[in-house]
Amino acid sequence: MSEFLAVFTESPRRARMALLVLLALLLLAPLVLDRYALSLMILVLYFAFVGQAWNIMMGLCGQLSLGHALYVGLGAYTAAALYQHFGLTPWLGMLAAVSVCVVVASMIGWLAFRFGIAGTYFALLTIAFAEFTRIGFDHFTFVGGSGGFFLKVVQQDTTDWLNLRGHPRMFFFLALALAVIAFLLTTWLMRSRAGYYFRAIRDNEEAARAAGVNTFKYKMFAIQISAALTALAGVFFAFYYNNLFPEQIFNMGRSIEIILAPIIGGVGTLFGPVLGAALLTVMSEGLTELLQKLGIEAPGLKQILYGVALGLCIMFMPHGMWPPLARRLGFTREAAEPDEGSKR
Numbered sequence: 384m385s386e387f388l389a390v391f392t393e394s395p396r397r398a399r400m401a402l403l404v405l406l407a408l409l410l411l412a413p414l415v416l417d418r419y420a421l422s423l424m425i426l427v428l429y430f431a432f433v434g435q436a437w438n439i440m441m442g443l444c445g446q447l448s449l450g451h452a453l454y455v456g457l458g459a460y461t462a463a464a465l466y467q468h469f470g471l472t473p474w475l476g477m478l479a480a481v482s483v484c485v486v487v488a489s490m491i492g493w494l495a496f497r498f499g500i501a502g503t504y505f506a507l508l509t510i511a512f513a514e515f516t517r518i519g520f521d522h523f524t525f526v527g528g529s530g531g532f533f534l535k536v537v538q539q540d541t542t543d544w545l546n547l548r549g550h551p552r553m554f555f556f557l558a559l560a561l562a563v564i565a566f567l568l569t570t571w572l573m574r575s576r577a578g579y580y581f582r583a584i585r586d587n588e589e590a591a592r593a594a595g596v597n598t599f600k601y602k603m604f605a606i607q608i609s610a611a612l613t614a615l616a617g618v619f620f621a622f623y624y625n626n627l628f629p630e631q632i633f634n635m636g637r638s639i640e641i642i643l644a645p646i647i648g649g650v651g652t653l654f655g656p657v658l659g660a661a662l663l664t665v666m667s668e669g670l671t672e673l674l675q676k677l678g679i680e681a682p683g684l685k686q687i688l689y690g691v692a693l694g695l696c697i698m699f700m701p702h703g704m705w706p707p708l709a710r711r712l713g714f715t716r717e718a719a720e721p722d723e724g725s726k727r
Contacts, residue, residue: 398714409559413552421551427664428558429619434644434656435565436612441642442651443569443578444605445585447502450509452637453516454484454610458617459627463534464526466546466622473547473622480614487512488610492603501588510635517633526627534625547622554623561619562657565612569653572608581605585651613641636686643689647696649703658705663692 394402412424433455440446461483462476471479491512495505521529542549547557572578580601583591592598621627631637648659667685674684700707709715 395713395715397712398709401712401714406563413555418551421555423664423668425551425555425558425623426668427661428555428562429616430640430644430660430664431657432558432561432565433613433616433641434648434660435562435569436609436616437641438645438650438652438656439569439572439612440605440609442645442655443572443585444581444602445588446602446605447506448509448606448609449506449635449638449642450511450513451609451613451641452633452635453509453513454488454613455617455620455637455641456513456516456520456627456629456632457484457487458614459621459632460520460526460532460617461614462618463532463621463627467532467534468525472545473618474545477615477618480618481611484610484614484617485607488606489603492606496599496602510638513633513635513638517629520629520633529629532627534622536625554619557619561615566653566657568608568612573653577601577604639689643693645703647692647704649705652703652705654709655703655705658708659703662704663689666692 409424409428413421416424433451437448437451440448458477458480461480462473465471465476465479466473491508494500495508500508520526526532540550542553544553547553572581580591580596583594583596584598584601588598617632620632643663644659645656646659647655647663648657649655667688670688671684674680696703
């Protein structure tokens with residue numbers, strides 16, 4: 384918390400005020416939004432959270448994962464199965480889900496980092512694990528196999544925080560809490576010793592190793608933190624949607640959705656995943672809703688929109704939208720110009 388307070392107090396006053404206003408608006412949003420707008424905000428917060436989880440691994444440590452749907456799916460199935468078959472509250476199911484995902488992430492990390500698999504080959508390894516798991520769950524009858532796994536849907540008029548059953552308003556506040564936790568954790572990591580080691584590995588792993596950084600240890604640390612957070616996103620997904628299909632949750636498209644928000648917003652930044660999630664969700668859902676009202680069916684429109692947004696961002700803003708926007712809005716401290724005496 385001290386690291387976050389330091390970042391908060393060191394930021395420009397305009398940035399501090401904007402952050403407080405944003406938080407206040409989010410807390411008040413459920414009081415004025417209808418059910419559809421509330422569901423849209425839940426999606427924004429969900430993708431902001433899971434994007435921040437991926438951002439820790441790629442943005443801070445430079446390890447490209449294209450199979451993060453693996454941890455969403457494992458987290459979702461673990462908590463949902465424990466709740467459905469054994470009556471275990473999802474809060475305890477979260478602990479089991481995090482444990483499972485950390486173990487799997489450690490296996491992937493050990494295989495990759497111990498044998499020097501990096502870059503594109505590491506990305507392919509993460510895709511392979513996600514696909515193997517999808518095929519396995521297609522035949523795992525304990526959780527429904529390819530036919531799907533369904534949680535009992537209850538009346539939404541009552542709110543049961545213990546079992547995460549109730550009105551979308553409850554899920555909004557849960558998604559907001561997760562997004563805030565991810566934001567605070569990333570802030571702490573950026574200012575911690577581990578965060579500096581992460582960035583050293585990202586910028587030049589050989590130089591970091593020569594300087595005495597245990598690169599294997601800290602890359603393992605990064606993948607474990609990222610997997611643990613993504614597991615929580617999976618638990619949220621399971622109890623919000625109440626149905627799980629291997630083809631849907633482990634799909635490559637799910638992994639792409641996870642990484643788009645931080646890429647569009649700005650990899651390695653604090654607010655990049657939040658901005659990217661807001662822009663992509665509002666644009667895609669808004670366009671879909673507009674076309675439906677016009678009676679136009681456009682299958683695959685969301686994927687086309689994602690591709691266009693990604694292409695434009697790569698061409699014109701390769702570091703994401705947040706860094707230039709933050710400078711324009713005065714949310715960053717620019718280096719002071721040297722005075723005439725120092726020039727001489």
